[in-house]
Amino acid sequence: MIQTMQQIATIAKMRTHINEARRQGKRIGIVPTMGFLHEGHLSLVKAAREKCDLIVMSIFVNPLQFGPNEDFERYPRNIERDREMAASAGVDLLFTPEVSEMYPKPILTNISVANVTAPLCGASRPGHFDGVATVVTKLFQIVQPDYAFFGQKDAQQVAVITQMVHDLSMPVQIVPCPIIREADGLAMSSRNVYLSQEERTQALVLSQSLKLAETWLDEGIALVEIKDRLIQKITEMPLASIDYVEILRFPNLEPVEQEVAGQAIIIALAVKFGKTRLIDNLITEIR
Amino acid sequence: MIQTMQQIATIAKMRTHINEARRQGKRIGIVPTMGFLHEGHLSLVKAAREKCDLIVMSIFVNPLQFGPNEDFERYPRNIERDREMAASAGVDLLFTPEVSEMYPKPILTNISVANVTAPLCGASRPGHFDGVATVVTKLFQIVQPDYAFFGQKDAQQVAVITQMVHDLSMPVQIVPCPIIREADGLAMSSRNVYLSQEERTQALVLSQSLKLAETWLDEGIALVEIKDRLIQKITEMPLASIDYVEILRFPNLEPVEQEVAGQAIIIALAVKFGKTRLIDNLITEIR
Numbered sequence: 001m002i003q004t005m006q007q008i009a010t011i012a013k014m015r016t017h018i019n020e021a022r023r024q025g026k027r028i029g030i031v032p033t034m035g036f037l038h039e040g041h042l043s044l045v046k047a048a049r050e051k052c053d054l055i056v057m058s059i060f061v062n063p064l065q066f067g068p069n070e071d072f073e074r075y076p077r078n079i080e081r082d083r084e085m086a087a088s089a090g091v092d093l094l095f096t097p098e099v100s101e102m103y104p105k106p107i108l109t110n111i112s113v114a115n116v117t118a119p120l121c122g123a124s125r126p127g128h129f130d131g132v133a134t135v136v137t138k139l140f141q142i143v144q145p146d147y148a149f150f151g152q153k154d155a156q157q158v159a160v161i162t163q164m165v166h167d168l169s170m171p172v173q174i175v176p177c178p179i180i181r182e183a184d185g186l187a188m189s190s191r192n193v194y195l196s197q198e199e200r201t202q203a204l205v206l207s208q209s210l211k212l213a214e215t216w217l218d219e220g221i222a223l224v225e226i227k228d229r230l231i232q233k234i235t236e237m238p239l240a241s242i243d244y245v246e247i248l249r250f251p252n253l254e255p256v257e258q259e260v261a262g263q264a265i266i267i268a269l270a271v272k273f274g275k276t277r278l279i280d281n282l283i284t285e286i287r
Numbered sequence: 288m289i290q291t292m293q294q295i296a297t298i299a300k301m302r303t304h305i306n307e308a309r310r311q312g313k314r315i316g317i318v319p320t321m322g323f324l325h326e327g328h329l330s331l332v333k334a335a336r337e338k339c340d341l342i343v344m345s346i347f348v349n350p351l352q353f354g355p356n357e358d359f360e361r362y363p364r365n366i367e368r369d370r371e372m373a374a375s376a377g378v379d380l381l382f383t384p385e386v387s388e389m390y391p392k393p394i395l396t397n398i399s400v401a402n403v404t405a406p407l408c409g410a411s412r413p414g415h416f417d418g419v420a421t422v423v424t425k426l427f428q429i430v431q432p433d434y435a436f437f438g439q440k441d442a443q444q445v446a447v448i449t450q451m452v453h454d455l456s457m458p459v460q461i462v463p464c465p466i467i468r469e470a471d472g473l474a475m476s477s478r479n480v481y482l483s484q485e486e487r488t489q490a491l492v493l494s495q496s497l498k499l500a501e502t503w504l505d506e507g508i509a510l511v512e513i514k515d516r517l518i519q520k521i522t523e524m525p526l527a528s529i530d531y532v533e534i535l536r537f538p539n540l541e542p543v544e545q546e547v548a549g550q551a552i553i554i555a556l557a558v559k560f561g562k563t564r565l566i567d568n569l570i571t572e573i574r
Binding site: 011015022023025107108109110111112113114115116133134137138141142144163164167168169170171 | 298302309310312394395396397398399400401402403420421424425428429431450451454455456457458
């Protein structure tokens with residue numbers, strides 16, 4: 001297979017490619033990433049290949065979505081490896097702008113989404129989803145995609161972007177894709193590389209406890225009880241420090257007022273192992 | 288001349304037209320308005336005809352950009368008259384969505400622009416420019432224009448949108464167009480219809496004082512002195528109540544720290560006559 005992927009670092013050059021693709025009537029897909037690719041990202045490219053004629057992957061570690069005490073500086077980067085993986089997966093254009101290209105001057109424009117950003121990571125990471133909404137909008141303006149592919153591991157991110165796209169009538173269809181896991185169940189994340197061996201082992205409690213929650217739902221255990229059990233289960237791991245364990249309605253992320261069979265819910269976990277904050281979730285329904 | 292203008296009330300139908308126009312490689316221009324058209328709006332259409340193959344005019348009185356005590360409800364509307372004027376001026380598609388079409392549910396997404404929204408109308412009308420930035424973005428997403436035409440009477444609006452388009456890399460060129468005035472100098476505005484005859488007469492002080500300011504600049508009068516004279520001149524009108532009289536750098540709307548010849552400035556006025564708040568401005572430079 002001949003690799004024809006092109007790497008593009010400037011907005012101007014990306015526009016030239018996009019204008020040509022649009023003239024040719026191509027269906028454009030974007031897979032926005034922060035790089036350090038794993039199988040989760042590649043599954044998004046695979047999904048994009050089914051719907052699109054031109055696949056753009058962006059690799060941009062976006063400073064706007066990191067808090068002052070978060071891991072922007074040390075976020076893992078490996079552009080050479082990413083380039084090979086993206087090319088093999090079938091990416092056509094790899095967009096790798098520097099921060100100085102995306103934000104040549106301090107950006108004065110901010111996009112915020114209410115309600116759906118209030119709980120979960122929105123509560124733990126103030127400003128995070130403003131940064132996400134703003135950079136995703138900018139990427140959409142540059143790439144003008146017909147489809148955009150996001151992993152459901154970041155379920156709240158998907159909810160925020162879906163709300164924004166609806167509110168602003170953006171001409172793009174958001175395609176959420178399933179969580180991809182390691183063989184032992186750990187949800188794939190670029191941040192997994194931070195984990196020590198011991199943290200890595202204990203982090204399995206996330207996927208394991210979500211599996212248990214599924215059986216508890218089958219058994220008709222009440223949600224408050226399931227939440228307590230999850231907290232207890234995770235707390236058994238000495239290296240685990242819970243950020244949140246929540247069960248909310250999906251996709252609006254509102255509290256479950258009444259437990260109605262068939263109602264879609266998300267069980268969402270954010271837990272620190274050492275310095276590394278991991279998230280995982282299960283989207284399911286009340287039995 | 289055969290009138291082929293089409294009036295479109297839904298986002299879905301507008302998308303169909305826009306997709307077809309883009310397939311044909313047409314250059315699309317948008318003239319966003321709140322209707323009750325006057326020669327100022329028509330001058331924007333004229334400017335659009337020089338650059339574009341398809342001219343979309345939107346008429347939408349956007350509730351987001353009105354404060355709770357402002358004139359959203361009583362803002363003048365006359366769609367039949369607007370339709371005739373737009374068709375005669377050469378508009379191709381007249382987009383007239385209801386509020387329920389633009390905001391079927393309360394909109395959760397907000398776009399704000401810092402710095403340039405701080406002084407002038409941004410200070411007097413909290414939230415106004417968030418509403419403007421949000422609706423303009425939504426219109427841009429629906430119409431996907433190559434060019435967008437705005438009147439310089441709303442100079443701060445032009446500055447806000449220009450900043451936003453730059454920050455978010457929107458694929459649209461903002462074209463500011465000169466203020467259009469009545470024969471006696473009053474800047475055209477849909478709100479002029481609110482004025483009583485006496486208010487209308489006294490409102491001439493706005494354009495007259497801006498003319499005087501130009502001569503004072505020629506004479507080398509200091510800006511602080513010019514500002515004082517403007518305030519004095521306007522205050523002579525018994526029906527006038529000053530909201531602001533400001534001289535700022537243009538287009539960043541920052542304070543003039545040092546008076547440097549050749550530096551672009553805006554002299555901006557907002558004055559109430561009775562219940563009617565009028566704005567006017569002069570973009571010029573320090574001599």
